[in-house]
């Protein structure tokens with residue numbers, strides 16, 4: 505036994521890592537270097553990371569809570585839970601919420617990545633998500649050892665073994681918004697087959713040519729959160745990606761289980777960030793101001809890319825334009841990098857995106873203007 509273990513060392517960390525794809529952004533590095541060499545500097549439209557200031561009202565709440573020596577709780581302060589239920593009632597139209605219907609999380613990415621594991625899924629279980637999607641849905645399935653399955657329409661999936669179904673509206677990367685009829689049909693189908701639905705709605709407040717609706721709106725869920733959880737994040741709405749604050753709203757049985765598991769795992773939001781979240785959710789002025797900035801940048805980039813021969817599909821909401829020149833995405837990435845403009849290849853989001861690029865409008869006005877000038881030459 506000693507000889508066997510010394511010749512074949514067991515490396516659980518390596519085997520977990522081996523379940524995961526190559527971290528996609530590493531593949532963009534050479535193009536980033538090309539774009540960065542542009543005489544007037546790079547215009548980075550690749551990652552959807554906010555660049556505008558954290559709203560003053562939020563910064564003040566954070567600093568006012570700076571003296572927080574004790575451990576925060578996983579469920580958050582009562583003030584935070586009030587803010588979450590209040591926001592979900594006002595903004596999503598969800599009814600009948602109390603504190604058992606909400607759960608703070610440390611940014612939504614960790615939740616997406618570890619949810620299947622925290623739900624106890626594993627080999628033999630399936631996790632469904634859109635054919636073109638944020639890559640972390642697949643990562644979450646793989647970390648748990650469950651089988652990732654993609655769909656065009658969720659109700660066409662084979663429900664056997666399907667334990668978790670991800671919806672994402674507005675979509676990253678396409679900006680597509682699911683209509684009320686599609687959402688209703690999906691909810692009915694999932695309930696009929698006992699499939700838990702997690703609806704990632706982190707771009708809900710960023711609709712441009714569509715008004716995104718939550719899965720928790722009574723018109724969709726019939727007034728009951730049974731089998732449904734909506735995922736929301738402060739990152740995009742309030743420029744708080746650096747704070748790591750997101751939350752879940754929905755089925756209290758599911759959230760109660762996750763609360764217990766996450767307590768054991770110490771998955772808690774820092775106390776000053778909890779206070780900042782309360783302030784952010786209580787203020788709509790900064791959301792309107794930020795939306796106006798993005799609307800201007802979106803219009804400028806859309807016009808410039810279309811004039812430069814791109815076709816934009818979907819993109820009615822979110823922080824992205826989903827664009828194609830009907831060529832392989834890496835050719836588009838390379839050509840734009842020569843102009844100092846960095847975009848994300850559509851292939852990062854699934855093979856169906858291999859002839860598209862994703863253009864984020866999370867760059868300053870000055871950088872957006874620079875991109876527009878370069879594209880018009």
Ligand SMILES: Cc1ncc(COP(=O)(O)O)c(C=O)c1O
Nearest residue numbers: 611612613638676704737739750
């Ligand atoms: C669809 C989607 N879900 C979740 C996230 C994660 O956001 P965060 O972890 O900042 O809440 C992102 C980030 O880009 C996203 O696009």
